[in-house]
Amino acid sequence: MLRFCKLCLIASVIFIFAVEVYAAPLEPAKGISRLGYSIQVGAFSDVKNAERLSSKLQEKGIDAFYFRKESGVYVVRFGDYKKRAAAVSAARKLVAENYIGSYFIASPHDNVFVEPQKVGENVKHGTPESAPTSPQISNVKGNDRNMGVIAAKTAERFVGIPYLWGGNTVVDGMDCSGFVKAVYNLCGVNIPRTSAEQFKVGTPVEKSELAPGDLLFFGATPGKVSHVAIYIGDGKFVQAPKRGDDIKISLLSEKYYTSHYIGAKRYFK
Numbered sequence: 069m070l071r072f073c074k075l076c077l078i079a080s081v082i083f084i085f086a087v088e089v090y091a092a093p094l095e096p097a098k099g100i101s102r103l104g105y106s107i108q109v110g111a112f113s114d115v116k117n118a119e120r121l122s123s124k125l126q127e128k129g130i131d132a133f134y135f136r137k138e139s140g141v142y143v144v145r146f147g148d149y150k151k152r153a154a155a156v157s158a159a160r161k162l163v164a165e166n167y168i169g170s171y172f173i174a175s176p177h178d179n180v181f182v183e184p185q186k187v188g189e190n191v192k193h194g195t196p197e198s199a200p201t202s203p204q205i206s207n208v209k210g211n212d213r214n215m216g217v218i219a220a221k222t223a224e225r226f227v228g229i230p231y232l233w234g235g236n237t238v239v240d241g242m243d244c245s246g247f248v249k250a251v252y253n254l255c256g257v258n259i260p261r262t263s264a265e266q267f268k269v270g271t272p273v274e275k276s277e278l279a280p281g282d283l284l285f286f287g288a289t290p291g292k293v294s295h296v297a298i299y300i301g302d303g304k305f306v307q308a309p310k311r312g313d314d315i316k317i318s319l320l321s322e323k324y325y326t327s328h329y330i331g332a333k334r335y336f337k
Contacts, residue, residue: 100269100335103258104148105155107162108172111141115230118142125167131261133250136229145174145250148258176256215255215336216281223251223298223306226315231308244296247308247315248283251298252335259335263296270333278332284320286328293330 112118118134121144125132132146149155152173159171231243245263252259260266267285278284278299286295297307303320318325 101258102176103253103256104150104176105152106145106149106174106253107147107155107159107168108143108145108174109168109170110143112143113141115142118144119230121168128167131249133246133253135226135250135254145253215257216279216334218281219251219255219257220280220298220300220306222254223248224300224317226251227306227317229315230313231315243308243310248296248298257335263293266296267293267331267333270335273332273334275329275332279334281336282332282334284332285330286325287330288328290330295328299332 110118110121112121112134115134115136122132122134125144125146130146132144134142134144136142147155147158149158152175155173159168159173162168163171226247231247245261245266248266249259249261260269263285266283270283273279273282280299280301282299284297284299284305285293286297287293295307297305297318299305299320300317304317305320306315306317308315309318320326320329
């Protein structure tokens with residue numbers, strides 16, 4: 069009887085360990101890190117207002133971006149703080165300088181387009197309010213609920229949105245790399261800022277092994293990356309084609325992208 073109980077205990081431990089390993093989230097690849105706390109501002113019905121605020125913050129040296137929520141309003145998000153207190157302190161300083169008004173502190177566990185594991189803190193001039201509800205991706209289920217698929221679905225939510233990264237401060241290639249960085253940021257993952265830097269990290273992926281969420285890199289030569297996009301499956305990818313253009317879905321099989329394809333990288337083990 070005692071031996072039977074011991075065997076049961078061992079089996080239970082093995083089962084729990086197996087469940088924990090299976091349920092564990094994918095870890096970032098080398099050179100990639102989990103995002104900390106972020107600051108979210110505004111609820112604009114006009115995308116141009118979100119553009120202006122993003123540009124204003126970027127001129128101050130803050131890497132801000134905007135996105136459209138499920139409700140149709142646009143909000144601006146920025147920052148990567150290890151502690152909530154640091155994020156609140158930075159936000160209050162911006163309020164005092166009249167850069168922003170109300171703000172929401174987003175937790176590292178909040179995926180904007182997926183049901184959040186932990187609700188963040190909504191603050192107006194330092195006073196807590198009820199936290200807003202984050203929209204969800206309804207068609208991410210079961211074993212597909214991994215960061216690659218979430219990144220791909222998040223990218224699709226940007227389709228049709230015009231993008232002007234930093235107004236007049238934009239440089240070549242910044243639109244596309246800023247877009248993919250924003251997508252991963254919303255998924256709680258911090259990746260490098262430029263397409264060249266993004267190509268240097270992560271795990272190389274063969275073209276035949278592409279999976280949703282992988283980044284695709286293009287350029288005139290292998291040594292000169294000039295464009296990056298997010299693969300969403302079925303030979304399609306989402307990209308910010310050029311400054312001021314709408315985010316759109318394109319086919320990897322198109323002649324231009326086939327001839328300028330350099331490679332792909334995956335940012336999760």
